[in-house]
Amino acid sequence: MKYQLIDNQLFIKNRKNFMAQMKSNSLAVFNSNDVYPIGADSTIPFQQDRNIFYLSGVDQEDSILVLFPDCPNPKHREILFLTETNDHIAVWEGEKLTKEKALETSGIKTVYWLQDFDKIFKEVMAQCETVYINTNEHYRANTDTQTREDRFNKKLKEQYPAHSVAKSNPILQRLRSVKDKIELDIMQQACNITEKGFRRLLNFVKPGVMEYEIEAELMHEFLRNRSRGFAYTPIVASGNNANVLHYIQNNQECQAGDLILLDVGAEYANYSSDMTRTIPVSGKFNDRQKAVYNSVNHVKKEAEKMLVPGTIWADYHVEVGKLMTSELLKLGLLDKADVQNENPDWPAYKKYFMHGTSHHIGLDTHDYGLLHEPMTANMVFTVEPGIYIPKEGFGIRLEDDLVIQESGAPKNLMGNIPIEIEEIEDIMNS
Known part of the structure; x- marks a missing residue:
């Protein structure tokens, strides 16, 4: 070890x-x-x-x-x-x-x-x-x-x-769903290693780089910081590859103007981190990419506010669905008729955001936890909304790991990892 x-x-x-x-x-x-x-x-x-x-x-x-x-x-x-x-x-x-x-x-x-x-x-x-x-x-x-x-x-x-x-x-x-302070410290270490890998990438990515080269940069940084490597099979998905939710081939060239969806996380001492960021190959988002990115980021921030003691996982996802529906209407991806005529078992927003928003994380990336029971303090959840638009050739997902607190907003274990458009662009172009 x-x-x-x-x-x-x-x-x-x-x-x-x-x-x-x-x-x-x-x-x-x-x-x-x-x-x-x-x-x-x-x-x-x-x-x-x-x-x-x-x-x-x-x-x-x-x-x-x-x-x-x-x-x-x-x-x-x-x-x-x-x-x-x-x-x-x-x-x-x-x-x-x-x-x-x-x-x-x-x-x-x-x-x-x-x-x-x-x-x-x-x-x-x-x-x-x-x-x-x-x-x-x-x-x-x-x-x-x-x-x-x-x-x-x-x-x-x-x-x-x-x-x-x-x-x-x-x-x-x-027991495993509620983390001890020692466990939270270990998970913070895993997230810190992930941060080092991500920051390394921001100065590495450019048009013509291969997805697997990005994966190699991450593995290098993880290993040199006492991690065994990836907590799960890494997703390095450029362009339309991002619209394949479990894309793991990581074998394509990253093209100028495209986005890269990175779903990657380091493990440390058997504990997982789970991060997703979406970055521009050329170092700049275009206007449409920015609009979609900001919608995903908005849903993420609003979803985080709901991670408080007493929240029921299923009810939480219904509320996140409402947030996402509102953003998709603003983006012109849905219209009012789509929403009015939606199937309650598969709401209209699911066309562009088909997976869940949060899962327990800890020793396993999808960790133990009884989803029908209320959330409690010191549970750790991911928050990972996304919008996937195959017709436009890109998908955007953002994800952090958050610890529920006794009161107030959850603690973001990935709070130091760049996520805002301006910060990402500034680092990539520095």
Whole structure:
């Protein structure tokens, strides 16, 4: 890992909060992610399961966390199982976590080597009645691959059929959606790295540059600031490519007079940032581009004001839709008849703004959070309105990451990243 060690008080607190919501005499178990093969002896770079990381800070493959707050043996109320490091592993891969380093990382005192897992787990399972399993129930989850956790859960239910089974997910959805100060500081660091990458671009972009060259500039800046790289697959979409919402080819030449939609963000310590900016290839917006840009920016600013405790996500999007409808009428993209005759299930504004405005962000770019429950302080949401006009050859989206406050306006973690037309043009032409 490239990031600096995180204060283990975060993980101690996260475990305490999680265990406080477990049923009496219950146990919870969490597995690390698989190392996924590519072919031959190649593998995809490892990324840790977000839940075991959230609860332990352990960022290593083949790790298991067991939580059993009512265990008769106090030593077994929090247990980490890790791969035993040795000289061979140290030479070929680098030393894995020692028991001492695992304690420093997680705050967990009881650490066993993975080879002892079956014996210890059998012992603690005999002492509990309910077992919490880790499942991915995010509203956007859509995976065909069986995970290490899936295999473990299947085996557990076969071996211990008399135990009651509960889900960790509802507890984690609520806990992970509200950020601790340490988490907010880490997310701010991710946003600061994104800012450095974006400012680098403003002096780099010019007619004739390739989209992938822009991507490379960002990756360079991210890596040199302790980031692993992009928090998600980057979108560098020039001209009409911006009207493909998930355009990721990034292989076209940027033409004079066009705009570039950049949906990019650095990760830091497994936490995500998520930024979108739209900039002119030639360093200047034309009048039509300015008009559309200012409409998107206006909707964004007004939407941000609604990110306050008590707001319901679905109601918020209805209000944002009204704002966008007003702007599209001003731009001449809609007329009154379009609005009067619109389908309530797919309002007229959706022709030009077809995606949602906000989502939770944190350990995952589309982070955990129960959207039917009211927003609360220290939740972090993106705000990302856009207008897409294929017939005019451009699309504009703007996006920042905002922390809901107890009162007043949300805090913008990307408040120092240039967004106003004048500032962008001034930097690009300096």
